Amino acid sequence: MLHPDIRLVWKDDKVGYGLYATAIIPTGTMVYVQDALDIVIPPDSPLLQDPSYAGWIDKYCVIDGQGNHIVGWDASKYANHCCHYNTLATAYGFEMAIQDIAAGEEITCDYLIFNLEEDMPLVCQFEDCRKVLHPEVFEHWAPTLDRQIRLALQSFHSQPQPLLAYLPAAHYQLLRDYLLTGEGYRPVSLLRYKSGKSKLLE
């Protein structure tokens, strides 16, 4: 479920839709939480082998640390990648603003965190754009992502969190324990799915 101050906007024929803030969304705010209405397709589902669905699944699903394909039931599936992302997925079941997001600004994330199954060309239009996302560089980037998340989490309790009611209690407990003690942070490496094939290669 998306934060209530985010709306879906048609950008252009090349990119399609994007998500935009309708009000200031401060650092540390949950912008998306995986909730009970989202569709979860397990890794052994025959649906993943169905060629008529392959294009839709590729375009709208993210893959979690257990290999499940997740489709957001609301507009959350339209979040675009940007190498200058302003939100990140955490290993606590939600995505969070890692910087203050102004009203009218696009909500963007780093697709690298969602277990891409192959290289993905990028169209960020920034000079320092990575051009192509290679799934195998996840481990290289993970410490940077964790640093950004831990910094933003410091503001978690200072912000209104309209999505908190949808966060599973077990996840919230883990988060509270970490925020209280500074110990037991759940790193983004927990979001990395190691398929049977990758395991054999290790």
Ligand SMILES: [Zn+2]
């Ligand atoms: Zn880029």
